[in-house]
Amino acid sequence: MVLLALMQANARVLDVEANCAAVEEGARQAGDAGAQLLLTPELFPVGYAPRRLRSTFDPGTLPALRQTLASIARRNSIGLVYSLPAVTPAGEWRISATLVDASGDELLSYEKVHLFGPDERAAFAPAAAAPGVVEFQGLKTALVICYDIEFPESARAAAVRGAELLLVPTALAGGFEAVPQVLVRARALENQLTVAYANHTGREEGYDFRGGSIIAGAEGTVLAAGGTGAELLFAELGRTADAGAEATDRASAADDAVDYLRDSRPDIYRSWGI
Secondary structure, eight states, X not given: OEEEEEEEBOOOTTOHHHHHHHHHHHHHHHHHTTOSEXXXXXXXXXXXXXXXXXXXXXXXXXXXXXXXXXXXXXXXTOEEEEEEEEEOTTOOEEEEEEEEOTTSOEEEEEEOSXXXXXXXXXXXXXXXXXXXXXXXXXXXXXXXXXXXXXXXXXXXXXXXXXXXEEEEEOOOBTTOTHIIIIIIHHHHHHHTSEEEEEOBEEEETTEEEEOOOEEEOTTSOEEEEOOSSOEEEXXXXXXXXXXXXXXXXXXHHOTTOOOHHHHOOHHHHHHTTO
8 A cells, every 4th residue: 555645734935944844844744654655735835926936936946946855755755746836948937746756756747737816827827738647656646736626637637648646736725615525526536546635724925725635535535634724634545456456346347337437438529529
C-alpha cells in the first residue's frame, strides 16, 4: 500500500520562508507517519494572491525555491507535490504543479488550463497541455490544479492516459463547498481513479479559505475529509499490481459491471459537437 498525506494549511502571502517551514513540518509529520507522498495546496509556498504575486513576486527566485522544496522532500524522504508560479520562455506567467520523489528529483509537472475569476485571469495565462501520467510508488499518477477538476474533461484526460491517482492542489474560497463534496467525488467515480484535493484554510489577501480538502476513492467514497482548520489527512492507496488484480476480478465478475472508461463513446460525443 501507498500512504498518501494531504496538507491543509494557511499560507502567508509572499512569506516564502514561513510557508516553506510549514511544508517542512508537514513533510516531517507525514514522513513520521509512514507516508510516501505529501500533497500541498495551490501556490502554497508563495501564498494565494494572484495580482500581488504578478506585481511583486520576483520570478528570478523560482529556481532556488524549487531547490528548497526538493531539499524538503529529500530531507524527509518523502515525495512532494508543490504548486508555484511559472514563467514560460515567451514571458507568460502560469500556475504550475510539480511532483518530486523522495530524492527531490522532478517526476512530473503540469500547468493550469482553466483559470478562475478575474484575479487569476489578470495575473496568469492559461496553459493548453493535457495532464501527463507518471508511475509513482507503483501508482500511475497525474496532476491538475484547482478549477481544472471542475471540468470533466480534465480528469477524463488523465484517466484515458492510465492515471489511477489524480493529485489536485487547490485554492477554493468559501461558498463553493459543492466542489469537494460533490464534484471531486463524481470525478473519482466516473473515471475510476482516486482524487486527492488539497485546499488552503484561513484568510489570504482577502480570500476566505475554509478547508474541506478531500481524498475520494475510485468508487466515489470518501477516504479522508478535512474540516475548516489546518490539518494533515491520510489515506492508504493500493499499488498498480493490486489495482490490476481488482480490475481483472471486476471484468470477469458480471456482464453488467459498471466500467465508465470501457463503455464511454467519445466518437459519438464528438458527433454531438462536444
